[in-house]
Amino acid sequence: MKKLFALAVFAAALFTVGQSSVFAQKELAISAIQGDGIASAYERQQVKTSGVVTARRRDGFFLQTPDGKDDKNPKTSEGIYVFTKDAPSADAAIGSLISITGQVQEFRPRAANGATLPITEISMFADRDKIQILEKSVPLPKPVEITAADFKDNSLTELEKYEGMRVIVPQLFVVAPTGGRVNNIENTTESNGSFFGVVKGMDKPFRGAGYDIFSYVFLSKSEKESFQKEHPGIKLFDGNPERLRIESLGLDGGTPIDVAAGTTLKDLTGVMHYSYNTYTILTDAGARPAVAGYESTVVKLPAATDRQFAVAGMNLENFFDDVDDPGIKEDIVKTDALKARMNKISLTVRDRMQMPDVIGVVEAENLAVLKRLAEKINSDAVTAGKPDPKYAAFLEEGNDGRGIDNGFLVKTSRVKAVEVKQYGKDEKFASPGSSSDIYLNDRPPLLLRASVADPKTGEPFAFTVIVNHLKSFLGYNDPKRQDAVRLKKRLQAEFLAKLVETRQKADPNERIILLGDFNAYQFSDGIVDVVGTIKGTPAAKDAVLNPSDDLVNPDLVNLVDLITEKQRYSYNFDGNGQVLDHMIVTANLVPYVSGFGFARVNADFPESFRSDASRPERYSDHDAAIGYFSLDAKKTTK
Structure with a gap:
């Protein structure tokens, strides 16, 4: 890593050679240009090298040393990318042995947080x-086999030694499905051909607790020392370097590989x-590649028994209607596309989730479209020969610029809705960079007080559900926006914590369930401990950049902490499983908890499934959380 940090202060004079003498200079082997570190010792220098063209793409080609000509050093790569800006010359044909000249560059590709390792390339x-053809129709170098041993050091740079080279993974286990570009108006997608995997036999990667290592490793020495001194309790999340990103459309002539996780x-x-x-x-x-197997992640969830009730949280992802509403920058969905979306959601609610008694929804445009969805589910249930659940829709408009809101679908055939109330719509705060106070809650918490009748006694079992959709991660690591975004996320968490604490103090017997898309993990990310703050277990002051006080007593319980670690994800981001959709309950409800899980219907399936109205998968990008609660408290033993 020392060589990487040296790049910040390294400067070399540009050296250019006239066209008449570009092939007169001494040739360097590709491995010599690459070196055994992150950055090339020849950065910004004009070089000459040769190799076999192994692949082409829209703005360049890959060059690799022929078999038998390598330097026998396993730490140096024998391949390199040659950047041509436009489509490469026909002289750079796959299988041709060529000689080229160019300037060595350390290119930094796109990254979510702006900090990334460089790629050594020749521009x-x-x-x-110019390109000089030395020989045509040369056999391509044999691909290097990638195995679990390549990741034993858990290093961010472990695969640098293969950069630009042909590789093969004998068995790749897909951990996150193929993505795509969604057309919400048409309910269609265009596959981007990209997915994530690990070497078969390795564990599925999960987002771990702590500060993202990519936000730390690029700090200067003095910045690191200051960071550690001010925040000695912060741990680092290693980024899961065992992840492999696969691009099936990355080379010329590629066709999309659409695969599900598993x-x-x-x-x-x-x-x-x-990248x-x-x-x-x-x-x-x-x-x-051939498909060698498939391990489905789908588990059919049970229906609640007559002595249970089920509560779920669903992110409907941009659930807009086909009506143009003035003053809102919403998608005006085509009627057939809306019908397809509603059919997928109906299939999910009826067949995968077994019609929960209460569903807290986020990202619904308005009450009208949520009512249409409720009617669709009710009608489909009756058509399928099931009892009419009589779902009723509830929604309150919030402050979101696109018009997406929080709401409820309540199964009134069994549940009595006592009260629906929104909190914090008018709450504002002073946001850094803003000339005036702005709304704290774009999608304010929506509270439902409800009850289920005990089938034996007829007595109501009362409970409260609060559906939430907190600030997203957009701008979280953007130097121009991060202060405002991080402050908003912290204040939203504190607002919700105070709301619950106020209710607990007013009525210690109130059984409260918080659910929805919290846009935060079940642990601290080292920046803001959103969920910990809401639970009453905030990260220590020295273990988070934006700490909160302990605002809740007694503490709440996150049901995701009660399930097996392998099931702790509701979303896949960059190949890492992570929980964004939580179900957090007051301590007095814990004795009544009889189960919790996620309906595996979205996160593990490719975006190409979205346009198929006959199947439930991919109505959204989040899996739905569902909790089961007994009418009878568990007996405790002394």
Whole structure:
């Protein structure tokens, strides 16, 4: 890593050679240019090298040393990317042995937080550099096998030694499905061909507790010392370097590979690249991997018994209607597309979730579209020969600029809705960079007081549900916006904590369930401990950049902490499973908890499933959380 940090102060004079002499200079091997560190010792210098063209893409090509000509050093890469800006010359044909000149660059690809490792590449300039064909139809170098042993050091740079080289993963286990670009108006998607996997046999990666290591490793020495002194309790999340990002459309001629999580692909072959803080394999266009197996993550959830009630949280993801509402920048969905979305959600609620008694929903445009959804579910249930659940919709408009709101679907065939009330709509705060106070709660918490009748006694079992949709991570690590975003997330968490504490103090017997999309993990990320603050267990002052006081007593319980670690995810981001959708309950409700889990219907499935109205998968990008509560408290033993 020392070489990486040296880049910040390293400067070298540009050295250019006239076109007449570009092939007169001494040639360097690709491995010599790459070196055994992150950055090349020849950065910004003009070089000459040769190799076999192994792959092409829209703005360059990959070059690799022929087999038998390598330097026998396992720490140096024998491949390199040659950047041409425009489509590369026909002289750089796959299988041709060529000699080139160009300038060595350390290119930093896109990353979610702006901090990323560089890619060593050679930039060719049309008015200066040329390609010389040495031989055609040369066999491509044999791909290097990627195994679990390559990740034993848990290093961010472990695969640097393969950068630009042909590689093969004998068995790749897909941990996050193929993504795509969603057209919400049409309810269609265009596959982006990208997914994530690990070497078969390795564990599924999860977002761990702590500060993202990519926000730390690029700090200067003095910045690190200051960081550690001010926040000695902050732990680092290692980023899960065992993740492999797969791009099936990354090379010329590629076709999308659409796969679900749980799929095993055999002999996945391509070129090792780097993007979005992840080593990335650009798959060979002509060598599509075979599917060697599939382990479904779907578990059919049970229906609540007559002595239970089920409560769920669903992120409907941009659930807009087909009506143009003035003053709102919403998507005006085509009628057929809306019908398809409603059919997918209805299938999920009826078949995958077994019609929970209360569903807290987020990202619904208005009460009218939520009522249409309720009517659709009710009608479909009757058509399928099931009892009419008589779902009723409740929603209050909030402050969101796109018009998405929180609401409820209440199964009135069994549940009595006593009160629905919104909190904090008019709450404002002074946001850094804003000339006036802004709304704290874009989607204010919506509270439902309800009851279920005991079938034996007829007595009502009262409970309260609060549905939440807190500030997203957008701008969380953007230097221009992060102060405002982080403050808002902290204040939202504190507002919710105070709301619950006020109710607990007013009525210690009130049984409260908080659910929804909290846009935060079950642990501190080292920046803001949103969930810990809401629970009454905030991170220590020295263990988080934006600490909160303990505002809740007695503490709340997050039901996700009660399930197996392998099931603790409701969303996949960059190949990491993570929980954003929580169900947090007051301590007095814990004895009544009889189960909790996630309806595996979205996070593990490719975006290509979204347009298929006949199947429930991918109506959203979040899995639904569902909790089961008994009418009878568990007996405790002394």
